[in-house]
Amino acid sequence: MSTSPEYLLIGHVAHDVTPNGPRLGGTVSYGGCAAQALGTAVGIVTSAQRDEVVLNALPAEIAVQLTEAPRSTVFVNTYVDGKRRQILRQRAATLTLSDVPTAWRSAPIVHLAPLDDEVDPQLAFQFPHALVAATPQGWMRTWDSEGVVSRKPWLQAQNLLPQLTVAVFSEEDIQWDKELEAEYASLAKLLIITRAANGCTVYQQGQAPFNMPAPQVEVVDATGAGDVFTGVFLVMLHRTKNIETAARVATELASISVTRVGLDGAPRPEEVKAILGN
DSSP: OOSOOSEEEESOOEEEEETTEEEEESHHHHHHHHHHHTTOOEEEEEEEOTTOGGGGGSOTTSEEEEEEOSSOOEEEEEEETTEEEEEEEEOOOOBOGGGSOGGGTTOSEEEEOOSSSOBOGGGGGSOTTSEEEEOGGGGGEEEOTTOBEEEOOOTTHHHHTTTOSEEEEETTTTTTOHHHHHHHHHHOSEEEEEOGGGOEEEEETTSOOEEEOOOOOOOSOOTTHHHHHHHHHHHHHHHHOOHHHHHHHHHHHHHHHTTSSGGGGSOOHHHHHHHHTO
16 A cells, blocks of 8 residues: 555554464454445554464455564463453564554554554654544553463553543453543543443543443454444544444444454444444
8 A cells, every 4th residue: 555544553463372273363453354344444554474374364455564573473362260361472573653654654543552562652642633542452461471461550641641532441451440440531532441242431521421332232252342343433433523423333333243253243334334324
């Protein structure tokens, strides 16, 4: 892609190890596929091995700027008593402004999507004319010598939240901490907390927060639902400039996504048409 994409995502794709073989993961993957399904030109800046097999799962329409690394980011997720144990087996290269093609730096939507603390936080200040969003979960992760992932405080929150146009967290990202939720809401221009089957809460400075309920569906695979939500929300916010409309459409399409496995949960044209009403 020689011209700027409409929606630029920056973060690692993930090679997820599953019992059925490798599977593409990562916010840039799910968010990018959701945005592309809405007819948006998508570009992803990422890092991985040149021959990383999971990259083949991305739609051909999505442009990828790859910073080659000796290793891809590889996660192993296991579940014990319903709780996820996540292991970071290996990690690709850190991403900075130098990894973003000059032609892509005028993208109107920029989504900082760290997965394993790989995105330079200073990127939040490098796109002054864009809608700059972040899903900060990857800035809130650390891991031990065996790769076992755990949560860490987000030390850049006070500097970055006022700078971002939008920040999106899940309840799990902040460990259901209501005090932290209130603190982040006081700092952010626009903050969204996703609540799985309970939809989301939208905080906007100077206005009362509101809740957006989610349709009740049978959950097959919840992986990436928050990323689908964010991809759709950012595209719809940019198009309509209406926060409530963007939250409604994003919640409905994210709810549909959990009824299918993996990237198959990305919105389908007929679903987008039905929800948008055209």
